[in-house]
Structures are given as C-alpha cells and as structure tokens.
Amino acid sequence: MIQRLATVAFVAAVILGSIWPMFLGDRIAFRDVNHFYLPLYDYVSERTAGEWLPFWNPLDHTGLPLIGEASTAVLYPVRYVVYSLPLTNEWLMNLYLVVHLMLASAGAAWMAKTIGCSRLGAVVAAIVYPLSGSVFALSCNPPFLVGAAWIPLALGACLSATAIRRRVVIAATALSMMVLGGDPQSALHCVITVVAIALLSTRGQLKQAKRSGHSWMRCEWFRSVIVSFVACVLAVGVSSIQIAASLDWSRQSVRAPDAGPRSEIYDFSLAPWHAIEVLSPRPFGDLFPVHRRVANLIPGEGRMWTPSIYAGLVVGFALLCRLVRPREYFAEPWFAVALIGLLICFGHFGVVWFLQQIPGVLQHSESAIGGPFWMLCNLIPGYSSFRYPVKWLPIFAIAGSMVAAQWIATERDRIEGRVATALLAAFVIAVVGAHLAIDHWARWYPIAPNELPIDEYWGRLDVTGGLVIVRRSCLWTVAILLPLIGLRWFAVPIRERFGVASLACAWAILIAIDSVAAASTLLPTVNISQERQLSHQASPPPIPKTRVLRTQRGMWPQRWRQSHSDERALEVAASERMAWFGRWHLVHRQAVFNSMVSIKSRSYREFWSACNQHLGDLDFEQRRVFWRQIRQWLAIGAVSHVDGKASTAAGGMTLVAVDRKTTEPVDRVRVFTRWMPEKPLREFIGEFGRIDEDSLADGNRDGGRVPLPHVAIAPPSADPGRTARVRRTTEGAIVVECNATCLLERCVYQDGNWNARLTPLDGGPSRSRSVFRSSHLNQAVAVPAGKWIVSFEYRPWWKRAAIFATILSAILLGILARLPNQFVNPTVRGIVFFLIRGRLLRSFRPSNRNHQ
Numbered sequence: 001m002i003q004r005l006a007t008v009a010f011v012a013a014v015i016l017g018s019i020w021p022m023f024l025g026d027r028i029a030f031r032d033v034n035h036f037y038l039p040l041y042d043y044v045s046e047r048t049a050g051e052w053l054p055f056w057n058p059l060d061h062t063g064l065p066l067i068g069e070a071s072t073a074v075l076y077p078v079r080y081v082v083y084s085l086p087l088t089n090e091w092l093m094n095l096y097l098v099v100h101l102m103l104a105s106a107g108a109a110w111m112a113k114t115i116g117c118s119r120l121g122a123v124v125a126a127i128v129y130p131l132s133g134s135v136f137a138l139s140c141n142p143p144f145l146v147g148a149a150w151i152p153l154a155l156g157a158c159l160s161a162t163a164i165r166r167r168v169v170i171a172a173t174a175l176s177m178m179v180l181g182g183d184p185q186s187a188l189h190c191v192i193t194v195v196a197i198a199l200l201s202t203r204g205q206l207k208q209a210k211r212s213g214h215s216w217m218r219c220e221w222f223r224s225v226i227v228s229f230v231a232c233v234l235a236v237g238v239s240s241i242q243i244a245a246s247l248d249w250s251r252q253s254v255r256a257p258d259a260g261p262r263s264e265i266y267d268f269s270l271a272p273w274h275a276i277e278v279l280s281p282r283p284f285g286d287l288f289p290v291h292r293r294v295a296n297l298i299p300g301e302g303r304m305w306t307p308s309i310y311a312g313l314v315v316g317f318a319l320l321c322r323l324v325r326p327r328e329y330f331a332e333p334w335f336a337v338a339l340i341g342l343l344i345c346f347g348h349f350g351v352v353w354f355l356q357q358i359p360g361v362l363q364h365s366e367s368a369i370g371g372p373f374w375m376l377c378n379l380i381p382g383y384s385s386f387r388y389p390v391k392w393l394p395i396f397a398i399a400g401s402m403v404a405a406q407w408i409a410t411e412r413d414r415i416e417g418r419v420a421t422a423l424l425a426a427f428v429i430a431v432v433g434a435h436l437a438i439d440h441w442a443r444w445y446p447i448a449p450n451e452l453p454i455d456e457y458w459g460r461l462d463v464t465g466g467l468v469i470v471r472r473s474c475l476w477t478v479a480i481l482l483p484l485i486g487l488r489w490f491a492v493p494i495r496e497r498f499g500v501a502s503l504a505c506a507w508a509i510l511i512a513i514d515s516v517a518a519a520s521t522l523l524p525t526v527n528i529s530q531e532r533q534l535s536h537q538a539s540p541p542p543i544p545k546t547r548v549l550r551t552q553r554g555m556w557p558q559r560w561r562q563s564h565s566d567e568r569a570l571e572v573a574a575s576e577r578m579a580w581f582g583r584w585h586l587v588h589r590q591a592v593f594n595s596m597v598s599i600k601s602r603s604y605r606e607f608w609s610a611c612n613q614h615l616g617d618l619d620f621e622q623r624r625v626f627w628r629q630i631r632q633w634l635a636i637g638a639v640s641h642v643d644g645k646a647s648t649a650a651g652g653m654t655l656v657a658v659d660r661k662t663t664e665p666v667d668r669v670r671v672f673t674r675w676m677p678e679k680p681l682r683e684f685i686g687e688f689g690r691i692d693e694d695s696l697a698d699g700n701r702d703g704g705r706v707p708l709p710h711v712a713i714a715p716p717s718a719d720p721g722r723t724a725r726v727r728r729t730t731e732g733a734i735v736v737e738c739n740a741t742c743l744l745e746r747c748v749y750q751d752g753n754w755n756a757r758l759t760p761l762d763g764g765p766s767r768s769r770s771v772f773r774s775s776h777l778n779q780a781v782a783v784p785a786g787k788w789i790v791s792f793e794y795r796p797w798w799k800r801a802a803i804f805a806t807i808l809s810a811i812l813l814g815i816l817a818r819l820p821n822q823f824v825n826p827t828v829r830g831i832v833f834f835l836i837r838g839r840l841l842r843s844f845r846p847s848n849r850n851h852q
Helices: 002-018 022-025 032-050 077-082 088-116 120-130 131-138 141-161 164-180 186-210 220-238 241-249 272-278 313-323 332-345 350-355 372-379 387-405 414-442 463-489 491-499 499-519 528-538 558-562 568-578 585-587 602-615 620-633 682-683 693-697 799-818 822-843
Strands: 026-027 525-527 547-553 636-650 653-664 669-672 726-728 734-738 743-747 754-761 765-768 773-774 779-781 784-794
Touching: 002 022, 002 088, 002 120, 002 499, 002 754, 022 026, 022 088, 026 088, 026 528, 032 077, 032 131, 032 141, 032 387, 032 585, 077 088, 077 164, 088 120, 088 131, 088 387, 120 313, 120 387, 131 141, 131 387, 131 499, 131 568, 141 164, 141 186, 141 220, 141 332, 141 387, 141 525, 164 186, 164 220, 164 241, 164 799, 186 220, 186 332, 220 241, 220 602, 241 799, 272 313, 272 734, 272 773, 313 387, 313 414, 313 463, 313 499, 332 372, 332 387, 372 463, 372 743, 372 773, 414 463, 463 491, 491 499, 525 528, 525 568, 528 568, 528 636, 528 653, 547 620, 568 585, 602 682, 620 636, 669 726, 669 734, 726 765, 734 743, 743 822, 754 779, 765 779, 779 784
Parallel strands: 547 636
Antiparallel strands: 026 525, 636 653, 669 743, 726 734, 734 784, 743 779, 754 765, 754 784, 773 779
16 A cells, blocks of 8 residues: 555656646647647636626627636536636646646546556556646647547447446546547547557457357457447436537638638648657757747648657657557557557658659649548548547557556567667767767758748747757656666566565656656746736736727737847746737736637638738728728727837847727617628628728718618618617616617627517517528617617527536436446346347348338
8 A cells, every 4th residue: 555655656746746837837838738728727717707698708709608618617627616716817727738648647547547558657657648748748738638538438438358247437528538638639639549550459359259158249349349439438428518509619720621721730730750769868959938949941741739759768669669560450459559559640642652752753733632631531421520640649649658557567678678788879870960960960950040841939940959959858768778788688687676665666767757847848838926026017008898900910929039048938928918919908807809719600610711811902091981881890999009010128138019999889789670691701701991082071080970781681671760779778778769660780609599588668578589691790670669678688599408417427427337237237228239239230130011
C-alpha cells in the first residue's frame, strides 16, 4: 500500500512539475485558451449558475445556440464542478487543465494495467502520455484536452478482459464525457480504433476458438465490439441534449453537408518530416517567444498544431525497435494503431502528394488522395464535417505509450543494439551538422534576410537561433539515449545487485526528467496579474451595453512582425484582451456582431461574402452610408476599431491601439406595416450603400438616418392607412399597438426554435404565434390588430425528448453500475445470441411463400 501511494505521489509530482509556472501565478497564453475559452467558460459558468439549462447566447453575432456550440461544455460535469469554486477566472482555467492532465495520467496507467503491462509499464504510460506533445499541447485547446484525458478509459474499457458490466459502465461514461466536454470527434476516433483493433485480432482469435471448440461469440474481439456498441448507445443517450443541440445547429451552419466546399478540412495536417519528433523534442526549432522554427523554411510546412509530438525518448525508441521488424507490424495491435494514427495525421500529405514531388506528375490532382484521412472522409458518412487530421494525435500518443509500457518489461535483443548504434550515430552527426550550419547556413541556404518567413505574432524567422535549438535538441537526445541504453544493456546486473525496485526507480527518474524537460517549455505562459494590469492601463474607456461591430486596420502592431522580444507572449495576451479578439467581449458581457465562434451560421458567412463583393463597387461616401445602414439593420450601436498600424506603449511593451465608441442610436425591436418576401442575400445587400438625396439635402450627411430596406417572409401590404407603433415598458416587455396586422421584427437570429406569445394588453387569453426568419439575420412575428404584449421564448423542438433520453440513460447507466456481474454477463450474452442466431439470421433464410 505504501509503495503504491509513493508511486502515485511520484507520478503526480512529475505532472505538476511540468506545469509549475501555473502555481506561481502564470497561465498559458497561446492560441484558443488565451482568447477563446478563458472568457467563454467564465460566461458559461455565470449562465449555468443562474439558469438550470441555458440554451441561447445573445452576445455573439445576432445570437446563436449556446449548447449548439459543442465546445462550450455547458453540460460537462467536470467544468461545472471546477467553475463552481470561488477562484478567479484564470485560476479556474489553470485548475481545469491540471485536472484533465491528471485524469489523462490516471487513465493511461489504468489502461496499461488492463492490457497486462507491469507496474513499471503503468508508471511509464502515466508519465509519457499526458506529457507528450500530442496531449500536453492541447492545454491551449481545452475541449481537445478533455477528449484526450478520457481516451485511455474508453479504449481500456472496450479492450480489456474484465467483466462486461464494468467495461460498459466505464466506456459509456468516458465516451459521454468526451461529447459533453466538447470533443465528440475523439469519441468517434475511439470507436474506430476499437473496431480496427478487433479486426486486427479477429483471425488469430478465431483460429484459437476453433482449436478449443468454443463459439466465435466467446472471442474477445467480439466482446469488445459488443461492449463498444452498448457503450455508444448509453453514451448517446446520456449526452443526447448536447448531441441534439449540436446536430440542430449544424444543419444550418457552415458544417452542413450542403454548405459548399470546405478547404479547411485538411488544415493542420502534420508534415511527414515531423515524424522525427518522436525521437527528439525540438528538431525543427521553436516558435515562441522568438520565431526560431526553421521548419518554416521547408516548402509545404503548413500550419502548426503542436510545437512537437515528442513523448519521451523511451516511446520513440520503442516504436523504432518495432518499426525495424516489418513482419511484426500487426502482431501487436498497439504498434499498428500508433503507425496508422500517425499516417492519418499526415492529412493532405497523401499518396498523391508523394507522387507530386516528382516534377510533372499529378500536379493538378488533390494531394490528399490515397491517404488514410482522405479514406476516412470518403468512407465514413459525415466525417468530413470534422476538421484537422492532427486530432488523431492523442490516439497515436496513447498507442505509443502502450508500446513503450510493454517494451520496457521485455528483454533486449540484438536488433536493439543495431538500432541504438544507428540512432546514436545519426544524432551525433546531426549535432555536428547543426553546429556547422549555425555559421554557414546563409551560404548553404541562400535567401535574402527580407525574404525569411514572418509570423504576425513572433516576428521574422531567426535562423541562427533556430539552429542553436536544433543542436540543443539533438544533444538532449544523445544525453538521454546513453543512460537509456545503459539501463537496457545492464538491466540484469543492476537488478541482481540493487534489486528490481532500484532498476524501476532508475527508469522512472530518467523518463520523468526527459518528459518534464520537454513539456515544461512546450507552451508560452504569462503572469496573470501583470497581463491584467497591462491591458487595463492601455484599454479604451468602457462603453454602454450595446451590440458592437469590430473593425480593424492591420490588426496587430507592425513592430511585432519585424522585431523580437522575450516578452512577446505578454504583449500578445494583453493586446488580445484589449481588442476583444476571439471572445474577450464576453468578460465584459458585451454583444459583438462579428466575434469568433466555433461554428457560425451559413447565413452569417454568406453575409460577409456578399458584403466583401459589394464593397468593391462603392466609393468612400457610399461605403460610409453602407456601414451606417448595416448598423441600423442589425441594431449595432457601437464600433470597436483595432489599428495595427498604430501602436500603444505601456510599461515598455508594444500593444495594439484600440478605439471604442458608440455610434447612432439603434432599435433592436421594430414594427412595420409594409413588407415584402425575403430576397436573396446578395440582392438584399446590393441595396445598401445608396445615398438618399433628400436626407443629404436636409444637411444630414453625417448624422441623418438613411432609409433602410427591410424585408421579411410575409405577404405585402397595400393599405396606406395602417398604423403601428412599438415600445418597451420599464420591465422590458414589448408592447405593440396597431390598427391592422403588422410585422414585429427583432434583431435576433432565428434558428427555428424561437416562439412568440401574444397577450392582450387589456387582459384575456394569450395566443402563440410562429416566429420566422426576417432579412436573413433577424426574426419577426406577425401581430394582429390591437394592443399586445409580445414575449419571445426559446423552445427547442428536441428539448423534451432529449431531456427524457438523458434521464433514462443516466438511470440505466446507474443501474448497470450497481448490478452484479453474475446477472449482467449472462443477460448480455443471451441478448446477443438471440439477435445473431435468431432474428438476424432468420431474415436471410428463403421464405417458403416465395417458392410456392
């Protein structure tokens, strides 16, 4: 017991040691966790604290479903528990990331034990999996870290040989947590992996069952498939609210199957040359805080997802030892999963891409053709709605961790000596080559200094500094490889003289040093209080609560592109907060029309496409009128302008310049007595920007209200005597008075789930009215003659059914968790036997009636 507690404490200390800056008042300041999820989860926690089930988010665009964006994690229990603590937003996010890194570590250790690894193997998996670049780097994208944290539990439960009841409960819980946490793609990847491993092991298990005289239904691969199926059904039921909301919103979003071509599917493909990162932590330099990533000199490098996929040299060496044995590629499923998972991550680097490297061959063909990710997109219906091949990296990482956990308990053989010698020689040569290239790279790679790649955050590429990092990375590999070989070669003498425990401690310490050194420098961090103070000093004065339009000129300071600074991460974090970049406006509870969201509506994308096309035909005055009309149409009452060509200096830092001001008054609720059928969006946008000569003649060139074309789905009115007016009471109720049917329009998006209720002002029964889409981005309701109080309610059509399915599935999962194995296992086998041998086979038998 004491030994087990010491092991757990050691692993926990290693994980915490890799994120030690978070305990000193720092936070990760890179990508989405910096400008997207940090403010988003703060807003979601406020909504979930005040509402039982918040469905609608009014602060992004003209509104969108809050749960429909799966990444919001509204229903995720771990987020709810963590964000209920009395801590600041930044500290809560730190805790959220730490919890999931610990969960990933515990899950990897448990999975290693379930597949038969030794205690040392479990410790290895518990360290290398969460601290691998493929998983630890997901700290900058929390939903994907959530998925990676639950992957070991899902795979381990589906593929273990324990009781069916336990396997189903753990797998269903893990899969549902992935969906609720915002990463349904990882849940799908787990199911695909389980099916692939079952197929890989089918042949051998069928032969063994035939020799022993057992039914094929007793084979472990068949049980794994059944467990996965039952777990998927329960997981879908438990997370049915999230799934229903996401599917409903996806139908009208840019992810819909008929939304047109989506070139971003293959974004963040892992370039094949990055496979060397399994053996060295930074063989291509680093991006921050100074741009020293020499891989950007390679044509076709593409966008970076993670600075490195390094998971410790023990993983890379174990994979390499398996790689040099071609006949054993599929003998052990985890190596096959790691290999295939890495190939899937190559994305658009498919078979055709390799052929295209030959001049004149298939130059006009899609480069992804023939690759594993391309096959998934074409074989699995709807899979192309997901994006980014590198989302398979956690599967590669967990499979590589299992290979290392199994390899470390085996005896060495001759081939390992050859591999170690070749590897040591290769990296010694690389060290010498990098050392020589530091002084002579300009002659070997002739390129003008002003033609070097530029990053808008981290500046122009510093090739010399990058080569220094490459040399340091290769030296690190050599430094770790030597003791690794020593422990492997002299394992027997060490074990005989010092004992098994001493050998295991030596392995654990070596792997811990390697993993912590690589992970602790993987992502940039900033001091929380310093970043807050800096952004507060340079931010513009606050404005009243209203919908805001973000505009930009150059976006980020030009000095960032041309200079280097060790404090650049702090400058970027403070500037993003000031500029309301991403979703920082949510911290101030301000509504922003053109904010960054996970999944935007198709109408919103078409709006910006039509605007960009139309603006090219307008002069300066027409553009000014155009944007004024747009603001009136969408009830935008303020503008936040970011000027990257100007900069603000605060505390010696270069920050972005932001100007925020209110514009003309706008009405979010309007009433019309005349309207017409909705026009196509491009035709509708084409009417904006026309200058009304009468308003200009009256001297209203700067402040006058330009006539605005409003359209809605309703029959046109021909009665000039119609009158209508709308007002808001002090309680915020909408009161409409009209002498004939009129149209009440709200500047809120209609996704199909808004309903209106009309209550007579002088009392009487209320009536329900349909709300329809108006002018593409708004909504409207027809109001009959009279005086009415109009209220709007967001009532999703799937709400009751999804809540019922969630409650029922949770109850079934709870019952299953409490039932004894003696009852569950025979029941499941009986149901499966009935389905396969009974109903299903009966459907393939010829009918006697057909032969008569």
